[in-house]
Amino acid sequence: MVETMTFWQSQKKLLAGVALATVVGALAISAPVQAATLRMAWAQDATGLDPHKQTAFSSLRLLELIYEPLVRLDANxxxxxxxxxxxxxxxxxxSLTFKLNPNAKFHNGEAVTSADVKASFERILDEATGAATRANxxxxxxxxxxxxxxxxxxxxQPDAPILTAMTDLNAAIVPASEIAAGTIGTKAIGSGPFKLDQWEPDSKEELSTNKDWAGGAVAxxxxNISVLPDETAILAALRTGQVDFALLNDPLVATLVPRExxxxxxxQPGLAYNVLQLNPSRSPMTELGVRQAISCAIDRQEVLDTALLGEGQVTGPLTIPAYATDPKELFCYTPDLEKAKKLMADAGHADGFEATVIAATGEPPVAASEAQVIQSQLAEIGIKLNIETMELNVYVDRWLKGDFDMAVAQNGGRADPYTMYNRYWTKDGNLQKVSNYIDDTLDSLMKQGRTETDPAKRKEIFAQFEKHLAEVSPWIWLSxxxxxxxxQKTVHGFVPTPTGTLFGLTKVTLD
Structure with missing residues (x-):
């Protein structure tokens, strides 16, 4: 029986066309597979193996099959x-006490012990590590x-969302011995359901089932994962039966699948959000009026309809259903060009200015299309927006350094507002270089939401937080x-989740 304190029990109620020859050639590099080996494909490969540092979705999707946190989220x-x-x-x-599964073992045969948990969290908390979730x-x-x-x-202090934070792959438990050896990120030794046997970056991964996984038997x-050139190639491989299962991100491709x-x-509706990130440390985005003008000039529904084929919903900062505010109640979610032009003029930029927006070529695949729609919309208020596209690993490096005027991004959601945003919008946030903005109101509301244990009061705190964040407009949330x-219809048992995890592959069987 899992036991939690009263405030967690109450809080939990709120958590409620590429040539076929190209495809054949790309798949041919994989060794012949066994009958019960799942042949999988994606178009964007992992950028690294350190579970504490990786932020790219493509990395998390691989590593969550190899590593485990103390607790995880289910499909609900x-x-x-x-x-x-x-x-x-x-x-x-x-005080928060955990009892570990006595059968948990790392892939190297070592038992998972409290010493490994302590060493893992000390590594996460060490600022020199650069852990993605340290602030939580x-x-x-x-x-x-x-x-x-x-x-x-x-x-x-009481910390209502800390248990939710511990479900994150970025809080995975790694062997203390590997931390001491300095091999985290060069080897992938976790306690999860699969072992990484081979990784050829941007080519393939081969995983074998961890027969000693404490989570139970895996069918x-x-x-065997093939990294294919793009999602059109993935669809071609699915059509010809060379791939059993695939991760897709492009709605232009995904909407073609039901025809087969x-x-x-x-x-599955997701918690992740598409966003135009402004850099409020760079002029003229340092000025509130300019940021607000950009927010008022952008037609979010048009971006969604044009770049994503309408596959999604316009959103404010909070995407968790239990906490989300109706976007109509947020600042300038109804496009208003006249208001945008006046804000620009009042800020001394009636003639506009020039800026550059960065976008990754592969994650998400719609980023360049989003940037093009935004470019056209901002031209209406005199902003000449140049688009710079780049490979994901280059983009991530620039993004983490905050080296951009604007950035089109897709960021992960979380099941709790605090764990979702404290790394960006608190004074102690470890991704302050990315957001480049904080004010006393945001910091104070986040701190209140962290310690408040009453669900109704937490909801009100984060409603204020969301409205303020939308009004000061350091980022422009889109959808x-x-x-x-x-x-293939021969694959059974996979259950998708709002977080986008592929952990459900542990339940998959093949005809």
């Missing part, structure tokens, strides 16, 4: 066991390991979209 966004069997908060909310765990004051199967997190012998008699499209996977 409920927190369920992973490495931990059970957990319990102290009555005052300042700053309330941890110490970590105690009374025995090999028990770990106790001592907290400096597959393994997964032998294929099935899995289409949510769908998580797509496609499969």
């Amino acid at each position: 966004l409920n927190i369920v066991p992973a490495i931990a069997d059970s957990w319990e908060f102290s009555a005052d909310g300042t 765990f700053l309330s941890i004051s110490s970590i105690e390991t009374p025995d090999a199967g028990t770990v106790v997190f001592k907290l400096s 597959l012998d393994g997964i 008699a032998n294929l099935q499209l899995n289409r 949510t979209s769908y998580n797509y996977t496609a499969q």
Whole structure:
């Protein structure tokens, strides 16, 4: 039985056309597969193997099959066991105790112990690591390991969302021995359902089933992943039966899948969001009026309809259904060119200015199209927007450094507003270089939302946070979209989730 403190129980209610020859050649590099090996494809490969540092969706989709956090989210966004069997908060909310699954083992045969959990979180908290989710765990004051199967997190204050934060792949548990050896990121040794046997970047991955996985039996012998040139090539491979299962991101391709008699499209509304990120540290985006003018000039529905074929919903900053505000209630979500022009003039930029927006070529595949629509819309208020596209690894490097005027991005959602945004919009946020904006109101509301345990009060706090964030407009939120996977009808048991995880492959069987 999983135990939690009262405030978590109450909070949980709120979580409620490429040539076929090209495809054949790309697939031919993989060795012949066994009958129970899933043949999978995607168009964007992982950019690295360090689970604590990776932010690209393509990296997370691979690593979540190899590594495990203490707890994870199920398809309904409920927190369920992973490495931990059970957990319990102290009555005052300042202590969180986990009991580990005694059968959990790393791929190297070592048992997963409390020492590994402690070493993993100390690595995440070490600022030198550059961990993507560090800011979510700053309330941890110490970590105690009374025995090999028990770990106790001592907290400096009640922290309502910390358990949700621990479901993140960026909070995966890695072997203390590998941390000491300095091999995290060069080898992939986790405790998850699959082992990484081979990785040829931008070519293929071969995974075998971890027969000792404490999570239970997996029907597959393994997964062979081919990295194909683009999603049109993936569709061609699905049509010809060379691929069993595929991850898709492009609605232009995904919407073609249902036309194929032998294929099935899995289409799940996601928590991730498409966004135009402004850089408020660069003039003239330093000026509130300019940022607001950009927000008023952008027709979000037109961006959605044109670049994503209408596959999604216009959204504000919060995409979690239990917390989201109706976009109509947010600042300038109804396009208003006259207001935008006046804001520009009042800010001293009646004649506009020139800026550059960066976009990755592969993640998401609609980024360049979004940028083109935005370019046309901002031209109406005198902004000449140049578009610079680049490979994902180059984009991620630029993005993490905040080296852009504007950026078209697709960022991951989370099941709790605090874990979703504190790394960007608090003074201690570890991705402040990306957001380049913070004010006392955002910081204060985030802190209140972190310690408040009453669900209704938390909802009101984050409603204020969302409205303020939309009004000061450091970013221009555009839309949510769908998580797509496609499969042969001989594939059974995969359950898609709002987070886009591929963890459901553990339940897959093949005819």
